[in-house]
Amino acid sequence: MPATRDLIERSFGARCFDHTGMTELGPTGVSCAARDGVHLIESEFVFEVRDDAGTVHSLPETGTITGELVATNLGRWGSPLIRYRTGDRVEVTRAPCECGSPFAKMLGGIRGRVDDMFTVRGVNLYPSQVENLVRRHAVIAEFSIEVRSVRGMEEVTILCECQGDDGEAAVSQLAKDLRLALGARIECRQVAAGSLPRSDLKSRRLRRV
Ligand SMILES: [Zn+2]
Structure with missing residues (x-):
């Protein structure tokens, strides 16, 4: 990528x-x-x-x-x-x-x-599109896309581990970037460092919970 x-x-x-x-x-x-x-x-x-x-x-x-x-x-x-x-x-x-x-x-x-596609209000998205936007923010060290099914709709949250003190600013900017670049309103949330699962060789950023 x-x-x-x-x-x-x-x-x-x-x-x-x-x-x-x-x-x-x-x-x-x-x-x-x-x-x-x-x-x-x-x-x-x-x-x-x-x-x-x-x-x-x-x-x-x-x-x-x-x-x-x-x-x-x-x-x-x-x-x-x-x-x-x-x-x-x-x-x-x-x-x-x-x-x-x-x-x-x-x-x-x-x-x-192909099996990692998720849908946000009718917009089909892939984890790689999110990753390209996340990597613009050096502060965000690790991320995970959490998808839950609520009444037949997919609800998506992007969880971010941050380093340094500017985490909140980077995470809210990421939400804006996602809206502008992909046309999708996705909740982005900061989580404690070290709390996300680490990806293996074939990046598995998406978790269905
Ligand atoms: Zn060539």
Whole structure:
């Protein structure tokens, strides 16, 4: 995720490149010098995209397609997977990349997990969209998106652990940022440092409670 990558680069003085993959499939993609996305390794896979209605499409020659990445591996002896649903939400394009790669590109990398979508008054949102706004506030050290179902509607609260004394200001600014950028009114609340569960490798920011 770009905001998280920038944070790592600032903290470590390093240049970060994304490398996607899954245990089941093997490595599926790698970012190039352009660093605005991740190229799919099409010499090893047939990639398709499943749209929100459940239809699976080949990658389009023009424009972009958004949905769940579906992969069929070509070179894994003893472990073939056919039309494997990765659960990763992506936007893919075949527009030429300045690096010269012939492979299609996932714009902005993996945008999130398809099963992590939540809805705030009719607006469909993904944790990665929230994370990109949270990372603008260095004071917010950790966050979690809590979703509870109340009479068939999803009620969402963003819990933030803060460092330093400006926590309240950052958290109320985050609520404004969410409203402006995503058009969603979401309650944001500060919680005690160390009280939120830590994410593992595949960021699980969303908790249904
Ligand atoms: Zn490229």
